[in-house]
Amino acid sequence: MKTLLQIRSSIFSDGGQSSQLADRFVAAWREAHPDGRIRVRDLAREPVPHLDAQRFGAFLAKAEDRTPEQRAVVAGSDALIGELQRADVVVIGLPLYNFGVPSTLKAYFDHVARAGVTFRYTEKGPVGLLTGKKVYVFATRGGIYAGTPRDTQTAYVRNFLAFIGMDDVEFVYAEGLAISAASKEQGLARARAEIERIADSQPVAA
Numbered sequence: 001m002k003t004l005l006q007i008r009s010s011i012f013s014d015g016g017q018s019s020q021l022a023d024r025f026v027a028a029w030r031e032a033h034p035d036g037r038i039r040v041r042d043l044a045r046e047p048v049p050h051l052d053a054q055r056f057g058a059f060l061a062k063a064e065d066r067t068p069e070q071r072a073v074v075a076g077s078d079a080l081i082g083e084l085q086r087a088d089v090v091v092i093g094l095p096l097y098n099f100g101v102p103s104t105l106k107a108y109f110d111h112v113a114r115a116g117v118t119f120r121y122t123e124k125g126p127v128g129l130l131t132g133k134k135v136y137v138f139a140t141r142g143g144i145y146a147g148t149p150r151d152t153q154t155a156y157v158r159n160f161l162a163f164i165g166m167d168d169v170e171f172v173y174a175e176g177l178a179i180s181a182a183s184k185e186q187g188l189a190r191a192r193a194e195i196e197r198i199a200d201s202q203p204v205a206a
């Protein structure tokens with residue numbers, strides 16, 4: 001039985017354009033995997049706190065030395081990582097906010113990057129430990145950035161995911177959503193067609 005983890009990072013929760021595109025994909029995946037398991041992690045409804053020195057200190061402390069507060073911090077991070085470990089497919093809704101990824105997604109990333117758990121350092125450099133997963137990212141933007149140096153998200157998200165072992169990542173873009181009604185419709189229609197193409201191809205059925 002396959003497991004899909006859907007991560008929403010729109011401030012509008014399931015009402016965001018990125019969430020709705022991701023939902024379309026997840027619906028197609030569900031059809032292909034009637035007995036598959038789907039877990040939704042909604043970062044608007046359940047935001048992960050910002051990483052601070054105290055929380056990072058909890059990650060670094062030896063398990064046997066952790067205070068009850070530190071154990072709670074690590075348990076929260078472990079729960080997020082457990083969802084990723086169990087997932088065969090990871091779906092991320094990725095809005096562009098003020099030229100970056102949503103701060104909720106950054107906070108989430110900060111809590112799943114754990115030395116010795118999701119990556120480890122070797123003599124040949126860092127090695128990601130969350131391997132063997134397929135990731136689909138549904139990126140929504142008011143303007144048009146994909147393929148230009150002004151796209152701050154794609155390389156960052158790819159690099160981060162690869163760092164923790166997830167290097168099979170496919171992006172679907174819906175752009176120009178704030179330019180005009182026609183541009184929005186065109187951007188969404190393109191993204192929906194791309195979702196159909198992916199759903200009809202092999203990887204979604206994997």
Ligand SMILES: Cc1cc2nc3c(=O)[nH]c(=O)nc-3n(C[C@H](O)[C@H](O)[C@H](O)COP(=O)(O)O)c2cc1C
Nearest residue numbers: 010016017018019095096097098099140141142143
């Ligand atoms: C707070 C905020 C900041 C935004 N910043 C940008 C931006 O820097 N560049 C851009 O092209 N669009 C920007 N947008 C437009 C969003 O990218 C667009 O509305 C997209 O659909 C958001 O995804 P969502 O609906 O899933 O939240 C911004 C929207 C909001 C609400």
